[in-house]
Amino acid sequence: MRSILLLILPASILAQQPVQQSRVKPGWQWTMDSVNTVVNAVRAGRSLQPSSWPGGARVAVLLSFDADNETISLRYGEPTVGHLSQMQYGARVGLDRVLRLLDRHAIPATFFIPSVSLAITPSMADRIRKSGRHEFAVHGWIHEMNMTLPDSVERALVVRAVDELTRMTGTRPTGYRAPSWNFSPNTLSILRDLGFRYESSLMADDSPYEILQDGKPTGIVELPVEWILDDAPLFNPQGQSYMNPRDVARVWIDEFDKALEEGTMFVLTMHPHVIGHRSRMVALEQLIDHIKAKGGNRVWWATHAAASEYVRAQSKLGEPRSR
Numbered sequence: 001m002r003s004i005l006l007l008i009l010p011a012s013i014l015a016q017q018p019v020q021q022s023r024v025k026p027g028w029q030w031t032m033d034s035v036n037t038v039v040n041a042v043r044a045g046r047s048l049q050p051s052s053w054p055g056g057a058r059v060a061v062l063l064s065f066d067a068d069n070e071t072i073s074l075r076y077g078e079p080t081v082g083h084l085s086q087m088q089y090g091a092r093v094g095l096d097r098v099l100r101l102l103d104r105h106a107i108p109a110t111f112f113i114p115s116v117s118l119a120i121t122p123s124m125a126d127r128i129r130k131s132g133r134h135e136f137a138v139h140g141w142i143h144e145m146n147m148t149l150p151d152s153v154e155r156a157l158v159v160r161a162v163d164e165l166t167r168m169t170g171t172r173p174t175g176y177r178a179p180s181w182n183f184s185p186n187t188l189s190i191l192r193d194l195g196f197r198y199e200s201s202l203m204a205d206d207s208p209y210e211i212l213q214d215g216k217p218t219g220i221v222e223l224p225v226e227w228i229l230d231d232a233p234l235f236n237p238q239g240q241s242y243m244n245p246r247d248v249a250r251v252w253i254d255e256f257d258k259a260l261e262e263g264t265m266f267v268l269t270m271h272p273h274v275i276g277h278r279s280r281m282v283a284l285e286q287l288i289d290h291i292k293a294k295g296g297n298r299v300w301w302a303t304h305a306a307a308s309e310y311v312r313a314q315s316k317l318g319e320p321r322s323r
């Protein structure tokens, strides 16, 4: 299984690790058994989209902030002073700017935090906890490239991440977001073994769904993400897809408008070290103002955990199915 998956890793991943070309067998040489084994290993199952959200709301808005900070620089073991300083901006400046905006609008968010990031700046826990509205969730130990690790190493890092996050925040996290939004062949089994209630790294829908493993239900809620709903690639001034912040706000507003029209969910991923810059906060505030003005009481602002527990209850996930 592992060797099959290694053959189909995307180019961005292949660029990060040496892969022997001789091991690559192109898809047209695969049997359908191999194709089915690979596509069914982790796949979207039944939709968990409720007919309405709490209070009769038509759309759920879930804002998340991945407080990666210096771990992005540390994870490959080759940090530089300049890059570390760029990442420190997240904890030093960006986070408080984000928290002030959320406070001003009295809306909740989920903070996915690599444990090492929190250990470097422990004060983040109190600052995030202060309003009582926000959630802490797991985002790896040091933003490790989990899909390149053997089971024992990946598992040990997630266990350690959960324990440390629990100790430093005072609450045990129930949600997981994979660093860099990808699974190894073992990630889903690790999440199941550790009792995670939801996951938020996969992309098979705009609405919540149950994750299947080898074709069977897992009882884990997926709250799907998308790269167009992530600030990191669109705001990378050295990247090929850089957009100016007000254009990005337009993309997100269009995504929200369709979510409202279709009655589903809007999940946005941001990073304090990215969105926390002044010109980008203008874009985020534009989005929030738009959602409030257009959505009004048809919007349910929620943490990922609250949304996950709501759809779990609505769909009786994890309970014996009635016949």
Ligand SMILES: [Zn+2]
Residues within 6 Å of the ligand: 066, 068, 139, 143, 179, 180
């Ligand atoms: Zn991250």
